[in-house]
Amino acid sequence: MISVKDVSYTYMTSTPFEKLALKNISFDVTDGEVLAIAGHTGSGKSTLIQIVAGLIDLQSGSVVIDDLPVADKKIRRLVGIVFQYPEHQLFEETVESDIAFGPKNFGLSDAEISARVEEAMRQVGLPAELKKVSPFELSGGQRRRVAIAGILALKPKYLILDEPTAGLDPLAKENLLKEIFGAIKKSGVTIILVSHNMEDIARFANRVVVLAQGKILFVGTPRELFSQNEILNRAGLEPPAVTQILRKLNITENALTIDEAEKIILKHCPRK
Amino acid sequence: MIRVENLRHVYKSSSGDKVALDGINFSIDAGEFVAIIGTNGSGKSTLAKHFNALLLPTSGKIFVDGLDTSDEKNLWRVRENVGMVFQNPDSEIVAAIVEDDVAFGLENLGIAPEKIRERVDLALDAVNMSDYKKFAPNKLSGGQKQRIAIAGVIAMQTKIIVFDEPTAMLDPQGRREILSMVKKLHAQGKTIIYITHFMNEAAQAQRVFVMEGGRIIRDDTPREIFTDVREMKRLGFDVPIAAELAERLRQKKFKLPPKILTANELVEALK
Numbered sequence: 307m308i309s310v311k312d313v314s315y316t317y318m319t320s321t322p323f324e325k326l327a328l329k330n331i332s333f334d335v336t337d338g339e340v341l342a343i344a345g346h347t348g349s350g351k352s353t354l355i356q357i358v359a360g361l362i363d364l365q366s367g368s369v370v371i372d373d374l375p376v377a378d379k380k381i382r383r384l385v386g387i388v389f390q391y392p393e394h395q396l397f398e399e400t401v402e403s404d405i406a407f408g409p410k411n412f413g414l415s416d417a418e419i420s421a422r423v424e425e426a427m428r429q430v431g432l433p434a435e436l437k438k439v440s441p442f443e444l445s446g447g448q449r450r451r452v453a454i455a456g457i458l459a460l461k462p463k464y465l466i467l468d469e470p471t472a473g474l475d476p477l478a479k480e481n482l483l484k485e486i487f488g489a490i491k492k493s494g495v496t497i498i499l500v501s502h503n504m505e506d507i508a509r510f511a512n513r514v515v516v517l518a519q520g521k522i523l524f525v526g527t528p529r530e531l532f533s534q535n536e537i538l539n540r541a542g543l544e545p546p547a548v549t550q551i552l553r554k555l556n557i558t559e560n561a562l563t564i565d566e567a568e569k570i571i572l573k574h575c576p577r578k
Numbered sequence: 579m580i581r582v583e584n585l586r587h588v589y590k591s592s593s594g595d596k597v598a599l600d601g602i603n604f605s606i607d608a609g610e611f612v613a614i615i616g617t618n619g620s621g622k623s624t625l626a627k628h629f630n631a632l633l634l635p636t637s638g639k640i641f642v643d644g645l646d647t648s649d650e651k652n653l654w655r656v657r658e659n660v661g662m663v664f665q666n667p668d669s670e671i672v673a674a675i676v677e678d679d680v681a682f683g684l685e686n687l688g689i690a691p692e693k694i695r696e697r698v699d700l701a702l703d704a705v706n707m708s709d710y711k712k713f714a715p716n717k718l719s720g721g722q723k724q725r726i727a728i729a730g731v732i733a734m735q736t737k738i739i740v741f742d743e744p745t746a747m748l749d750p751q752g753r754r755e756i757l758s759m760v761k762k763l764h765a766q767g768k769t770i771i772y773i774t775h776f777m778n779e780a781a782q783a784q785r786v787f788v789m790e791g792g793r794i795i796r797d798d799t800p801r802e803i804f805t806d807v808r809e810m811k812r813l814g815f816d817v818p819i820a821a822e823l824a825e826r827l828r829q830k831k832f833k834l835p836p837k838i839l840t841a842n843e844l845v846e847a848l849k
């Protein structure tokens with residue numbers, strides 16, 4: 307379990323550029339849960355998850371993961387984080403060695419490492435023939451997949467993803483989401499997903515934390531969130547496109563997926 | 579305005595040659611708004627970088643406003659005509675504060691300082707980032723960086739603007755704002771080339787190129803392309819949600835008019 311209590315964070319304290327990025331943030335993430343974090347550009351999402359992963363030092367409040375304070379080095383093995391622009395972290399000469407970098411640092415056997423590289427490449431939909439290619443010779447979306455594979459290969463217990471599907475084509479995106487929220491989640495991984503995509507949140511999150519200007523504006527299920535227009539507006543969010551269509555039809559029921567929307571329309575609209 | 583003839587681009591690299599563009603032909607008129615969609619690695623960014631001569635054809639030709647991009651004499655005139663928002667905003671940061679970063683391209687064009695300031699202010703205002711003028715660009719959030727990159731190109735006031743996935747990191751309202759800004763630029767007469775993985779954004783262009791394996795496999799209006807729901811799905815592409823929902827309802831014996839593309843059209847048909 308991850309427990310975040312009263313976390314506040316200010317960038318560039320006592321300079322003219324001082325910026326309060328987070329204020330009194332508290333929430334828990336229970337094991338096996340998918341927790342989404344949403345909010346306007348600059349609302350503090352990336353800052354928050356970097357604090358949770360121990361990559362930005364706490365200024366006040368506490369983060370406890372499986373009874374360990376986040377500053378404890380053992381946390382590094384428990385938590386894997388995919389950054390918002392993960393392709394910036396690529397530096398090895400080939401795709402294969404880049405993905406293998408983390409597992410190598412964990413001191414795994416060569417056989418285990420190559421098995422994990424293969425599995426991770428399959429999970430993100432990178433063809434095996436790209437193994438020996440330089441990551442700098444890939445397209446934007448391909449590079450992003452390499453970066454995600456590098457974290458999946460660590461098999462963390464807690465997986466934190468900052469906009470993982472930005473820049474992926476629709477099919478690649480769908481396959482990756484199915485992988486993460488299917489097999490990976492079923493293997494017992496707890497997931498924190500930062501996303502601007504309300505469809506994805508609707509489909510996969512158990513709960514959503516909505517941030518606005520560094521504060522928590524809402525915590526609850528996606529279904530609750532999408533029925534609260536005022537909160538959505540304040541946070542720069544919108545309900546999923548299917549819900550917007552239902553609203554225009556004056557149907558008050560909310561749909562989270564296209565399947566649900568189809569059923570609701572079948573029920574409410576006459577087949578002319 | 580832009581004419582592409584038998585364009586091929588081959589990247590030479592350690593792991594061998596990679597054909598990224600394989601026989602591309604089209605022309606885009608002044609004032610058109612063209613969206614480009616396609617799978618990761620299909621060649622969209624490679625094609626985009628040819629419009630302002632960042633990449634030159636391995637074979638074939640590109641003419642921008644009649645200027646052959648592969649002729650070195652034309653380089654500056656081509657760049658004065660074509661502004662480009664890159665896929666990865668971080669790689670573009672060149673200055674220590676936001677306003678200098680936005681001004682960078684203008685200084686290179688030899689524009690007077692007070693004019694530069696005016697244009698920078700307008701551009702920052704257009705992307706809602708005026709408050710961050712004196713900020714360090716590398717300390718901005720992901721979406722804020724994306725807005726700054728867009729401001730840099732607006733300030734250039736080029737006739738042609740190429741956007742390579744400008745909204746990938748924005749929240750829904752931010753995406754809406756940027757797209758309506760792009761439409762405004764188009765209404766002012768700019769030629770727009772807009773690369774995206776969001777089908778509802780592509781649906782708002784006048785013309786859509788679908789790329790696959792270094793080729794343009796379809797070039798048509800968004801209505802023709804996206805209402806061909808089954809074919810697009812078969813090819814592994816997505817369509818706007820309203821088009822998909824309309825198709826599903828037709829299968830359930832709803833009598834809907836053909837080629838429904840937008841939410842409003844679907845709602846109208848169901849009412």
Ligand SMILES: Nc1ncnc2c1ncn2[C@@H]1O[C@H](COP(=O)(O)OP(=O)(O)OP(=O)(O)O)[C@@H](O)[C@H]1O
Nearest residue numbers: 317327347348349350351352353717719720721722
């Ligand atoms: N290194 C830094 N120094 C100073 N201020 C920063 C730094 N990083 C972020 N900020 C500021 O803190 C605020 C929160 O940024 P953060 O990156 O957490 O936002 P975000 O919610 O992830 O936004 P986005 O959706 O655009 O990625 C922003 O206003 C940003 O400008």
Ligand SMILES: Nc1ncnc2c1ncn2[C@@H]1O[C@H](COP(=O)(O)OP(=O)(O)OP(=O)(O)O)[C@@H](O)[C@H]1O
Nearest residue numbers: 443444445446447589598618619620621622623624
């Ligand atoms: N610098 C490079 N060296 C060698 N090959 C490259 C280089 N840049 C891109 N490629 C290859 O060229 C092909 C086209 O890449 P491009 O970046 O144009 O794709 P894209 O359509 O923009 O994809 P994405 O949606 O992921 O951004 C890819 O197969 C890629 O691996």
Ligand SMILES: [Mg+2]
Nearest residue numbers: 352390719720
């Ligand atoms: Mg962020």
Ligand SMILES: [Mg+2]
Nearest residue numbers: 446622623665
């Ligand atoms: Mg690209």
